[in-house]
Amino acid sequence: MTRIKRGYIARRRRTKLRLFASSFRGAHSRLTRTMTQQRIRALVSAHRDRGKRKRDFRRLWITRINAVIHETGVFYSYNRFIHNLYKKQLLLNRKILAQIALLNRSCLYTISNEIKK
Amino acid sequence: MALLCSSSTVILPSSSVKPSGSDRRSPFLGLSLTAISNPSVRVGINGNAKRGLQVKCEAEQATTSLVPANQRWMFDEEEANGPDIWNTTWYPKASDHVNTDKPWFVVDATDKILGRLASTIANHIRGKNLASYTPSVDMGAFVIVVNAEKVAVSGKKRNQKLYRRHSGRPGGMTVETFDQLQQRIPERIIEHAVRGMLPKGRLGRALFNHLKVYKGPEHPHEAQKPLDLPIRDKRIQLQK
Numbered sequence: 009m010t011r012i013k014r015g016y017i018a019r020r021r022r023t024k025l026r027l028f029a030s031s032f033r034g035a036h037s038r039l040t041r042t043m044t045q046q047r048i049r050a051l052v053s054a055h056r057d058r059g060k061r062k063r064d065f066r067r068l069w070i071t072r073i074n075a076v077i078h079e080t081g082v083f084y085s086y087n088r089f090i091h092n093l094y095k096k097q098l099l100l101n102r103k104i105l106a107q108i109a110l111l112n113r114s115c116l117y118t119i120s121n122e123i124k125k
Numbered sequence: 126m127a128l129l130c131s132s133s134t135v136i137l138p139s140s141s142v143k144p145s146g147s148d149r150r151s152p153f154l155g156l157s158l159t160a161i162s163n164p165s166v167r168v169g170i171n172g173n174a175k176r177g178l179q180v181k182c183e184a185e186q187a188t189t190s191l192v193p194a195n196q197r198w199m200f201d202e203e204e205a206n207g208p209d210i211w212n213t214t215w216y217p218k219a220s221d222h223v224n225t226d227k228p229w230f231v232v233d234a235t236d237k238i239l240g241r242l243a244s245t246i247a248n249h250i251r252g253k254n255l256a257s258y259t260p261s262v263d264m265g266a267f268v269i270v271v272n273a274e275k276v277a278v279s280g281k282k283r284n285q286k287l288y289r290r291h292s293g294r295p296g297g298m299t300v301e302t303f304d305q306l307q308q309r310i311p312e313r314i315i316e317h318a319v320r321g322m323l324p325k326g327r328l329g330r331a332l333f334n335h336l337k338v339y340k341g342p343e344h345p346h347e348a349q350k351p352l353d354l355p356i357r358d359k360r361i362q363l364q365k
Contacts, residue, residue, distance in 0.1 A: 065214060068214065068258075068259075068260070069214070071253065071258055072256050072257075072258055075253060075254050075255055075256055075258055076256045078254065078357075079254070082357075103212075103214065104211070106214070106256075107210070107211050107214070107215065109256045110215050110256045110257060111210065111211075111215070113256070
């Protein structure tokens with residue numbers, strides 16, 4: 009068997025890896041072996057958190073709506089508000105409700121008063 | 126890969142496509158000709174055949190707005206042309222949580238139940254009563270507690286509730302009851318209670334510094350003009 013060098017194959021692959029890991033901290037952007045591991049971890053986190061992102065934002069919207077609704081009445085809370093929304097068949101989702109609560113507070117008060125009746 | 130923006134110049138290799146929408150032959154490189162037949166796109170075929178696909182975006186995109194024409198009456202002018210504030214969840218900018226602009230609250234702890242008081246305080250410090258609540262940012266207010274030595278607990282907790290701490294060395298655990306600690310350092314009782322209710326972490330430790338507890342009825346923060354802390358819990362006052 010004649011001697012065969014592998015040439016530039018590995019180097020081309022590792023340059024792409026280096027570009028991906030170029031913003032990592034310390035050895036994670038300098039050493040090849042750690043870069044491969046950290047790239048895998050980064051991609052795993054990204055994959056998992058794409059699902060989590062949807063959950064996290066819904067939690068945030070619910071907390072924000074809850075905060076504003078509590079100030080509306082004495083024994084009034086997010087769960088009663090949503091129940092009233094569903095009873096009146098109002099299709100606003102929590103994202104828009106949270107944005108309304110922030111940007112146009114009086115509009116949210118109007119909505120909640122209308123639903124309570 | 127090819128990118129198309131609504132007003133752009135697309136330069137293709139000369140061996141392919143004829144200019145806008147003139148024929149519907151097979152798409153080149155996966156681009157359908159309907160996409161290129163947009164009247165604002167100019168197709169230039171020149172001698173740079175070997176450079177392949179190039180896209181240049183022109184700076185004419187400022188006039189497009191996210192609001193469709195038949196809904197523009199609902200918006201003020203600066204909102205209609207600006208970035209989309211309704212579909213992207215609001216995140217605070219640095220100017221939204223400057224410490225000097227945050228409200229200050231004062232609570233008198235005389236005869237208030239310890240846990241219920243700590244819970245309300247922690248909610249206000251964390252900012253959970255605000256519509257602008259963000260878990261990663263300190264949006265809460267400052268809270269001052271006065272008369273800390275008069276805080277009350279129900280049942281037999283005054284003699285039976287234990288506060289433990291450990292120095293780290295073997296045999297270094299110290300145990301004190303509630304009233305012993307109240308004789309020694311009364312502020313620590315309320316601080317311990319509130320710290321347990323704030324998040325643990327860097328942000329939680331920073332939030333804890335927004336709590337100011339004092340022994341007597343006086344506090345040195347008159348210059349901050351603190352308001353009275355609004356308490357919604359009806360059972361917070363000790364029933365005698």
